[in-house]
Amino acid sequence: xxxxxxxxxxxxxxxxxxxxxxxxxxxxxxxxxxxxxxxxxxxxxxxxxxxxxxxxxxxxxxxxxxxxxxxxxxxxxxxxxxxxxxxxxxxxxxxx
Amino acid sequence: xxxxxxxxxxxxxxxxxxxxxxxxxxxxxxxxxxxxxxxxxxxxxxxxxxxxxxxxxxxxxxxxxxxxxxxxxxxxxxxxxxxxxxxxxxxxxxxx
Numbered sequence: 001x002x003x004x005x006x007x008x009x010x011x012x013x014x015x016x017x018x019x020x021x022x023x024x025x026x027x028x029x030x031x032x033x034x035x036x037x038x039x040x041x042x043x044x045x046x047x048x049x050x051x052x053x054x055x056x057x058x059x060x061x062x063x064x065x066x067x068x069x070x071x072x073x074x075x076x077x078x079x080x081x082x083x084x085x086x087x088x089x090x091x092x093x094x095x096x
Numbered sequence: 097x098x099x100x101x102x103x104x105x106x107x108x109x110x111x112x113x114x115x116x117x118x119x120x121x122x123x124x125x126x127x128x129x130x131x132x133x134x135x136x137x138x139x140x141x142x143x144x145x146x147x148x149x150x151x152x153x154x155x156x157x158x159x160x161x162x163x164x165x166x167x168x169x170x171x172x173x174x175x176x177x178x179x180x181x182x183x184x185x186x187x188x189x190x191x192x
Contacts, residue, residue, distance in 0.1 A: 045140035048179040052166040070148040083144040
């Protein structure tokens, strides 16, 4: 099974280094060429932090794309807009 | 004086509609062709929300670019990383 087929890290409410570790695993242990970071609502700021810290730690990665958008969620009868972010990180240069 | 020379909206801790109003002013009152939304730290999620709501309200605008980055800030002797976002909104089609 290809571990890189599901290369998305969803950002939740945990300490940001947990997610940095997940990104590091994908790049340095599983040797994936790209990793996608996704977050919603107030976790968006944490997603940006995770992306920045991962980029600094790994070094040879770059942002392929940063997309923002929103989804409509109905909770307890009230329709709410929740904004989303999708950050695509990819390795620059050759995979060693 | 050209009001559109400083077309940046900095997102702070106020209610997000305040900033949506500022973006609306720039596009619909001052007739600027582009507006830049900038935010730092935990305000990043609010910036994405402001951009999304503005885009829905104005209609004829689009994201030119979404950039993320980080700055190093020293507060009370401790060096901290603060992540930043810069969203460039521009009008699509002709200015009426």
